[in-house]
Amino acid sequence: MALILSSRAVLGTIAVLVLACATFCPASVADVAESTAPALAPGPASDGTSIDQGIAYVLMAVALVLTYLIHPLDAASGFLFS
Secondary structure (H helix, E strand, O other): OHHHHHHHHHHHHHHHHHHHHHHHOHHHHHHHHHHOOOOOOOOOOOOHHHHHHHHHHHHHHHHHHHHHHHHHHHHHHHHHOO
């Protein structure tokens, strides 16, 4: 019988300590509650706008290179036939 009373006393003491901690330390209880909540999904790494802009830059570079390749031929023909 003495063992049962001492275990009840220990459990009662632990219960009082837990209630006191929950009362005086609500931030730690909230942190535990947040840590068990599922994490939000991350946002998209890139949207379609950046991909479209990259394609546009490549096409402009190709157009610039073609312009510089074709322009000397056009300029040379003007000097030859003048």
